[in-house]
Amino acid sequence: xxxxxxxxxxxxRENAVFRLLLGLCPTLAVTTSAENGLGMGFATTFVLVGxxxxxxxxxxxxxxxxxxxxxxxxxASFVTVVQLCMEAYFYDLYKALGIxxxxxxxxxxxxxxxxxxxxxxxxxxxxxxxxxMGIGFTLALFVLGAVRELFGSGTLLGYAVFxxxxxxxLLMILPPGAFIAMGLLxxxxxxxxxxxx
Amino acid sequence: MNGLPRLVxxxxxxxxxxxxxxxxxxxxxxxPIAEQRRLETLRALxxxxxxxxxxxxxxxxxxxxxxxxxxxxxRRIFFRARKDGALAGVAFTVVAPDGYSGNITMMVGVDPExxxxxxxxxxxxxxxxxxxxxxxxxxxxxxxxxTLAGADxxxxxxxxxxxxxxxxxxxxxxxxxxxHQGLQFFHDHLSEVLAAKGGVQ
Numbered sequence: 001x002x003x004x005x006x007x008x009x010x011x012x013r014e015n016a017v018f019r020l021l022l023g024l025c026p027t028l029a030v031t032t033s034a035e036n037g038l039g040m041g042f043a044t045t046f047v048l049v050g051x052x053x054x055x056x057x058x059x060x061x062x063x064x065x066x067x068x069x070x071x072x073x074x075x076a077s078f079v080t081v082v083q084l085c086m087e088a089y090f091y092d093l094y095k096a097l098g099i100x101x102x103x104x105x106x107x108x109x110x111x112x113x114x115x116x117x118x119x120x121x122x123x124x125x126x127x128x129x130x131x132x133m134g135i136g137f138t139l140a141l142f143v144l145g146a147v148r149e150l151f152g153s154g155t156l157l158g159y160a161v162f163x164x165x166x167x168x169x170l171l172m173i174l175p176p177g178a179f180i181a182m183g184l185l186x187x188x189x190x191x192x193x194x195x196x197x
Numbered sequence: 198m199n200g201l202p203r204l205v206x207x208x209x210x211x212x213x214x215x216x217x218x219x220x221x222x223x224x225x226x227x228x229p230i231a232e233q234r235r236l237e238t239l240r241a242l243x244x245x246x247x248x249x250x251x252x253x254x255x256x257x258x259x260x261x262x263x264x265x266x267x268x269x270x271x272r273r274i275f276f277r278a279r280k281d282g283a284l285a286g287v288a289f290t291v292v293a294p295d296g297y298s299g300n301i302t303m304m305v306g307v308d309p310e311x312x313x314x315x316x317x318x319x320x321x322x323x324x325x326x327x328x329x330x331x332x333x334x335x336x337x338x339x340x341x342x343x344t345l346a347g348a349d350x351x352x353x354x355x356x357x358x359x360x361x362x363x364x365x366x367x368x369x370x371x372x373x374x375x376x377h378q379g380l381q382f383f384h385d386h387l388s389e390v391l392a393a394k395g396g397v398q
Contacts, residue, residue: 073208088233
């Protein structure tokens with residue numbers, strides 16, 4: 001598959017959240033607003049690209065028997081880098097995402113891509129794959145966060161969308177709202193795909 | 198080289214590399230992170246204190262406020278704000294352990310007469326849309342001007358002076374109680390807070 005193909009598959013056809021249903025724990029937990037979704041998405045993308053690069057470069061060196069601990073060490077290092085940088089330069093976002101930044105380590109999208117793709121492919125395809133999967137993940141979190149923020153708080157990226165008379169549908173930013181919004185978005189995507197075929 | 202030594206060597210090298218990278222990043226971000234935390238404290242101090250011209254975060258008194266369940270000392274830091282050398286107000290943090298979810302950390306500012314100037318919520322994990330309304334100005338504002346003796350430190354539902362929030366009584370109740378205890382502690386240790394030169398007593 002071409003580099004562009006590796007990049008594009010993560011956006012829709014193999015979208016981590018909406019197609020593979022991977023990494024749902026952070027997805028459902030942090031998407032109370034579009035901004036949180038974006039922040040989490042970018043952090044995950046950085047970790048995904050970084051770990052894909054290193055795993056791909058070291059794929060001949062890492063013995064298959066210890067590959068999983070090796071991958072986890074690599075991923076955990078990138079996550080810690082993200083956490084420290086975010087605390088130093090994006091303090092508000094750091095406080096909003098809280099415990100979910102260290103939990104990127106156990107996001108199965110990242111280990112999944114290291115195991116299924118980066119450990120078997122050369123550097124450039126692995127980078128394209130990581131970037132595509134990461135951006136796909138970010139888009140999914142942004143859309144989910146935007147929908148929940150729009151109905152749950154009546155705002156989008158912090159700006160009021162509906163008039164002041166709007167009574168926010170509180171349920172949408174509470175945990176059950178995550179499942180409901182996720183289910184409805186999945187249904188919309190399936191409907192769209194079915195129509196196109 | 199095959200078998201076990203190779204596995205050990207590979208993992209060791211990877212972890213050493215990871216360790217080196219992390220120590221480098223940590224040393225680069227240490228100062229900005231300390232600065233961010235200091236700025237956060239300063240921002241909170243500015244909202245809860247009357248105007249001042251010193252650095253309250255450098256003019257502090259630390260008192261032992263009791264012990265936690267494990268017998269460790271609980272310390273409370275008092276930030277002293279001064280204007281033209283005279284005491285303008287004192288700020289201190291209080292923690293409400295009995296919110297709806299997790300601790301609520303707050304900064305309370307009082308003037309030299311013991312009147313509350315402002316309240317700021319530093320961190321909390323209350324339910325979005327319900328309990329988190331304690332961060333709104335309508336809620337925080339009702340503490341302004343209150344004194345230890347001059348108010349009934351309970352929410353209205355319990356017969357006190359403070360408005361609770363529709364659908365969320367637990368969070369406001371915890372906040373009111375914690376602020377009250379903080380003021381009581383301040384009142385009881387007034388001479389130590391005001392007289393001390395600073396540092397740990």
